[in-house]
């Protein structure tokens with residue numbers, strides 16, 4: 001049976017070779033290897049830690065390894081990164097354990113019989129030279145973000161603040177539980193989770209939201225099974241609160257899977273009215289269904305729909321349309337650390353897709369109704385750029401300011417960006433538009 005380090009190594013190699021997503025691959029691999037809670041947490045930390053620091057680790061390793069890293073077998077390259085990450089960042093792992101486990105994995109994984117010796121030599125040199133290592137001055141290598149993304153953050157925030165964002169991107173995101181207030185209060189849920197051994201803290205500024213620690217697998221918690229909460233970042237929840245859905249409203253969530261915004265809307269509506277939760281992928285509708293059934297939100301119905309395709313029967317019929325469009329995801333690097341390494345070229349077409357969905361679903365809003373546009377990215381061209389282009393064309397919509405709890409000063413413009421380094425949230429953007 002595989003141990004934590006081998007699971008992490010296989011996930012890193014799969015990400016590099018097959019373009020797999022680390023979080024999805026890890027979840028399956030952890031289940032397949034039947035790792036217990038502690039080992040599952042170690043495998044995740046090792047895999048995410050390497051991805052968060054991959055460029056920096058390569059910078060150090062390339063000074064110690066005679067063979068260029070790109071010429072090594074993928075599993076050996078990742079084994080060196082895994083070993084170096086433990087030696088440089090994980091105080092709780094003794095040096096000898098990090099090295100000896102890497103060497104025995106090299107024997108198991110490598111085609112080249114000399115690989116184990118190479119791994120042993122490089123990691124031992126790293127231990128000897130660790131104290132003298134100088135981090136590189138350039139932000140891209142230092143924080144392991146590609147140069148194009150660093151340039152975009154620096155252009156927007158300046159070097160100092162961009163550096164704070166890059167550091168926050170490499171932090172560990174909190175597990176953020178939204179309370180299903182139709183079933184339980186935040187205080188009662190906190191007491192129940194504490195009794196189940198979970199460390200619980202109220203969110204600093206979002207009501208009915210709890211930070212959880214030490215949950216193990218959520219599915220095993222009684223409070224989860226009973227539908228007392230669901231997982232959603234504070235910023236994503238805030239977007240729905242800004243739209244202020246009311247009991248009895250007709251809501252269409254155009255890009256809904258796995259369903260977080262629909263759940264937030266149905267809870268705010270006290271489970272009265274209707275929420276039509278659409279997605280273009282049939283298999284994702286199952287996620288929405290499983291979620292609303294668990295939470296007991298029976299005003300939600302899942303529907304297969306392409307948000308770009310015009311449906312005459314939907315025109316002018318909804319009080320609120322949520323357009324949480326597909327995006328580059330560069331606001332959730334904390335949760336998907338490998339997203340930064342994906343090819344940026346296909347991302348350039350996203351504003352066109354986003355605009356096509358927004359333009360189309362806007363016509364489903366009744367006069368006087370609300371259109372909420374949202375993304376989990378921090379690129380202006382997918383955020384303010386799409387909204388401005390939309391407003392240039394659609395003269396019967398206007399941005400509308402809103403009031404939400406939290407440390408936000410600029411909500412009267414109707415557009416808000418939440419930032420990991422400023423607000424402790426995912427990077428998230430939303431705009432509230434009113435149809436005149």
Ligand SMILES: C[S@@+](CC[C@H](N)C(=O)[O-])C[C@H]1O[C@@H](n2cnc3c(N)ncnc32)[C@H](O)[C@@H]1O
Nearest residue numbers: 255256257258259260261279280306307324326
């Ligand atoms: C950002 S995610 C939505 C997250 C969701 N709103 C939530 O809060 O849990 C975007 C979703 O849009 C779906 N999608 C992509 N293109 C679409 C289209 N043309 N029409 C409808 N859904 C689409 C994707 O399958 C994905 O589930």
